[in-house]
Amino acid sequence: MTTFAADTLAPGFDTGQFRSALAQFATGVTIVMTRTPDGALHGLTVNSFNSVSLEPPLVLWGLAGKARSLPAFSCASHYIVNVLAAHQLELALRFARGPGDRFAALDYAESPAGLPILPGVAAWFECRARSRYPEGDHVIFVGQVEHCHFNPSKPLGFHGGKFVVI
Ligand SMILES: Cc1cc2nc3c(=O)[nH]c(=O)nc-3n(C[C@H](O)[C@H](O)[C@H](O)COP(=O)(O)O)c2cc1C
Numbered sequence: 001m002t003t004f005a006a007d008t009l010a011p012g013f014d015t016g017q018f019r020s021a022l023a024q025f026a027t028g029v030t031i032v033m034t035r036t037p038d039g040a041l042h043g044l045t046v047n048s049f050n051s052v053s054l055e056p057p058l059v060l061w062g063l064a065g066k067a068r069s070l071p072a073f074s075c076a077s078h079y080i081v082n083v084l085a086a087h088q089l090e091l092a093l094r095f096a097r098g099p100g101d102r103f104a105a106l107d108y109a110e111s112p113a114g115l116p117i118l119p120g121v122a123a124w125f126e127c128r129a130r131s132r133y134p135e136g137d138h139v140i141f142v143g144q145v146e147h148c149h150f151n152p153s154k155p156l157g158f159h160g161g162k163f164v165v166i
Helices: 015-023 070-074 086-094
Strands: 030-035 041-046 050-053 058-064 078-083 123-135 138-150 156-159 162-165
Touching: 030 070, 041 058, 058 070, 058 123, 070 138, 078 138, 086 156, 086 162
Parallel strands: none
Antiparallel strands: 030 041, 030 078, 050 058, 058 138, 078 123, 123 138, 156 162
16 A cells, blocks of 8 residues: 655645535445444445455445444444435435434345345445555445345436435
8 A cells, every 4th residue: 555645735725625526526325234243233325435346346435434333334244335226315314314223114125144235226235344444534445245236227326415316
C-alpha cells in the first residue's frame, strides 16, 4: 500500500466544493447488513459500494468511523450487500435514519450464511470479510464475494444529494 505524507489540506482547498463535486458522481444505493454472534442484525444504507476485482471476486464499501454499526462490521466474518431497485426508496430511508429498529417487521429471505436478502432487490452479494483499511474518517471494507444473484430491474440511484431513478 502506498500512503502519502500528511493530512494537511492543499492551500485553499474548499471542502464544500469537494462534497458538491463528489455528489455529481451518480451511484446506485445498497443496504449492507451483517449479524453479530448474539444473532442481532445490523445494517445501513451505503452508496460507496464498488467492484474491485473479478479474479478473485472482490468488492469494497466505506463505513464512517462514527457509524454505530462499525463494531459489528469490524468483527463480522460475513456481510451482505443488497442492491436496491427503483421501488425500494422506503428501505433506503429506513436504513439511513437514526436510532430505531430498522429490522422490525422487515421481510427477508436468508443467504447461505444466514444474512438477509431483501425481496425485489436488483442484486445481492454475500461476502466473506477479507480486509479493512482505516482511511481518513472512514474504514474501507474489502469483501470476497462467495455468492451473488441478480434480477435485472430499474435501479435506485443517488445523485446531487437526491435519490433518482436512472
Ligand atoms: C444514499 C445514502 C448513501 C449512504 N452511503 C453511506 C456510505 O457509503 N457509508 C456510510 O458510512 N454511510 C452512508 N450513508 C449514511 C448511513 O446510511 C447513515 O449514517 C446510517 O444512519 C448509519 O447507520 P449506523 O450509525 O447505525 O451504522 C448513506 C446514506 C444515504 C442516504
